Amino acid sequence: MSYRSTVARQPESLADTLAAAQAELASLDLSPLSSGVMAVTGIGASYAAAVVVAAELQRRGRRAFPVRSGEMMAGYDIADTVLALSHRGRSVETVEALQKLPNAKTLAVTNNPESPLAKTATFHIQLNNGSDATPSSTGYTATLLAAGLAIDAIHGSGGADWASLPELTKDVQGRAAEKMPRLAELFRDRRAIDCVGAGASIGTADGASLLIREAARLPASGYETRHYLHGPMESMDAATGVVIFGDARELALAENLNDIGCPALLVTSNTDISDSGKLTVVHVPASDDLVLRGIIDIFTAQLLAAELSDAAGLTDVKFRYKQSDTKIVDQAS
Structure with a gap:
C-alpha cells in the first residue's frame, strides 16, 4: 500500500x-x-x-x-x-x-x-x-x-477513552488535512526542519523528524522544548521550518519563530492561538493520558511528511541505504 x-x-x-x-x-x-x-x-x-x-x-x-x-x-x-x-x-x-x-x-x-x-x-x-x-x-x-x-x-x-479513538482519529485527520495546502506552501523548499516538544512530546517530535527524514529526505531533528531555547533554535530562519507539539511554553516559541519569519506548525490543544503570518496551528483535543495524546498529535506530522515527500518528487520512494545487520531475517519468507 x-x-x-x-x-x-x-x-x-x-x-x-x-x-x-x-x-x-x-x-x-x-x-x-x-x-x-x-x-x-x-x-x-x-x-x-x-x-x-x-x-x-x-x-x-x-x-x-x-x-x-x-x-x-x-x-x-x-x-x-x-x-x-x-x-x-x-x-x-x-x-x-x-x-x-x-x-x-x-x-x-x-x-x-x-x-x-x-x-x-x-x-x-x-x-x-x-x-x-x-x-x-x-x-x-x-x-x-x-x-x-x-x-x-x-x-x-x-482516563483514556480508547473506544472513541477511531472516531477521534477521523476528526483530527480532517482538521489537519484542512491545513495541508497552507503548510505545503509555507514548508516548500526548506533546507532543514526542527521538531520540538516537551515531556511525552519529545517522543512525538522525534517521530515527526524521522518521518520527514524518511519521506522527504530533509535534514530534520527532534528537540526538547526548554533545551531548544538554549541555542539550537538560533539557526532557524526564513529558509527553515519548525514543527512544535505542546500547550505551554511552545506557544511563545511558535510566536517567536513567526516574528522572525520562520514557518512554524504548532499542534496544540490550546485554542487561544491561531494561524497568523507564517504560523499554522492545528488544534487537537486535550488528553491527560499521554499515550493517547501522542497518537493524536502524530497525525498532522504524518500528513505533512506526505506533502513534503510529494513536493520533493519522492512519493512512496524506497530507502536508499540498505542495511544487512539490523533485522533478523524471516526464514519462512
Whole structure:
C-alpha cells in the first residue's frame, strides 16, 4: 500500500488493534511487570514511541525511562522489567537487549507472535494494524495504542477513552488535512526542519523528524522544548521550518519563530492561538493520558511528511541505504 493510503486507514487500523489487544490482554496476567524500574525500549520510530510510553508510566508514578535498544546491548543490569517495542519484532538491537537481561520480566509489542522478539519476551501483545508503508504510520500508532492498553492492564485506567479513538482519529485527520495546502506552501523548499516538544512530546517530535527524514529526505531533528531555547533554535530562519507539539511554553516559541519569519506548525490543544503570518496551528483535543495524546498529535506530522515527500518528487520512494545487520531475517519468507 502507498504511504498516503496507510495514513488514511488509521481509523480502521486502530479499531482492529484495539479489539485484538483488548481480547489478548484479557487473558494475560501482567502483574509480574507491576513493580520495579521499567525500561521502555525500541529503535528508530519504536524508540520515539518508547519515549511517549515512558512518560505516561512516569505520570502514573512508575519509575520508568526510555532507552534506545542499541544502548542496552552491553547487557548492563539497568532495569527490573522491560517493555520492548518493535513493529515486526525483528530488530536485532531490541531482541539482543532482552537477551542480555535474562532476569528481567519483559513484555514485547509486535505484529507477529512468532517473531524473534515475541519469542524472547516473557509476555507478548500482538498488533493488528494491517499493512504499513515506508515510513511507518499505522505500525507506529498501533504500537502506541497497544502499549497504552498494557499500561492500563498493569496500573489501572489512566482516563483514556480508547473506544472513541477511531472516531477521534477521523476528526483530527480532517482538521489537519484542512491545513495541508497552507503548510505545503509555507514548508516548500526548506533546507532543514526542527521538531520540538516537551515531556511525552519529545517522543512525538522525534517521530515527526524521522518521518520527514524518511519521506522527504530533509535534514530534520527532534528537540526538547526548554533545551531548544538554549541555542539550537538560533539557526532557524526564513529558509527553515519548525514543527512544535505542546500547550505551554511552545506557544511563545511558535510566536517567536513567526516574528522572525520562520514557518512554524504548532499542534496544540490550546485554542487561544491561531494561524497568523507564517504560523499554522492545528488544534487537537486535550488528553491527560499521554499515550493517547501522542497518537493524536502524530497525525498532522504524518500528513505533512506526505506533502513534503510529494513536493520533493519522492512519493512512496524506497530507502536508499540498505542495511544487512539490523533485522533478523524471516526464514519462512
